[in-house]
Amino acid sequence: MTPFQLTFDCADPTVMVRFWANALGYEAEPAPTGFSDWNAYWRSAGVSEEKPVGDGCGSIVDPRGTGPRIWFQPVPEGKSVKNRLHLDIRASGGREVPLAIRKERIDAEVLRLVKAGATRLRVLAPEDHDHYAVVMQDPEGNEFCLA
Template sequence: MAKEVQITFDCADPGALASFWAEALDYQLQPPPGAFESWDAALAAFGVPREEWNSRSAIIPAEGTGPRLFFQRVPEGKTVKNRLHLDLRTAPGLEGDERMATLEAEAGRLEALGATRAYRVEPNPAAMEFGFITMRDPEGNEFCLD
């Protein structure tokens, strides 16, 4: 039986990071359980202390399939390069200038949402490189536009 995959982010501000990635991936915040109209109402009904309301968040695909992304608050900050990162497949099948222009447009959209650019790698067919842009989310987690 196939397993479902959830990707978990350790972070300082789960609500803000979930909102960023929901916009970046065309995902949505996971709706509250049952008949609750909001997460605030659900958490209050569950007796969760108010200072813990932003201790976790999750996003799911708005349409189609994909992994659930879970964001959990941790006390320590990010200190080193990620050992695992997401590649946002923004320009599959595109090459050269068209590919890089598409990646640049997406980089600009994500920068407006709070991401920062780390570096750009130019296409180099002799090195089997088609070009990509490495970015950082609002908490500094690296990801690539591919």
């Protein structure tokens, strides 16, 4: 396997780190060894004092070490079109779980993430399919699904 990270362009890495760490059960990535915090690291890497780095932490990691690192890269422009890539968060327990229970689990996760700053957009539940999902947006408008 080739190691990879996911990168979100964003306006406010601090907000995105907080939201996505909560949504995925991740944690803010600690500063590299030898640095008191991320600001010290970024300044040592040549990022000028004029360039804001917020609290310096723009990444989250899976505490179990199995999921990819996710980095939130600050960019000046806002999101303007639909994502070409999105995350599907598996909140239901999978198809072996009865549909009614999957719906309850997903709906509970929708409520939790709305309280954390997400927006509920629409339900995906075709009448003739054993499927239920909810399309959401994170605090900066990036779409993701709860399935």
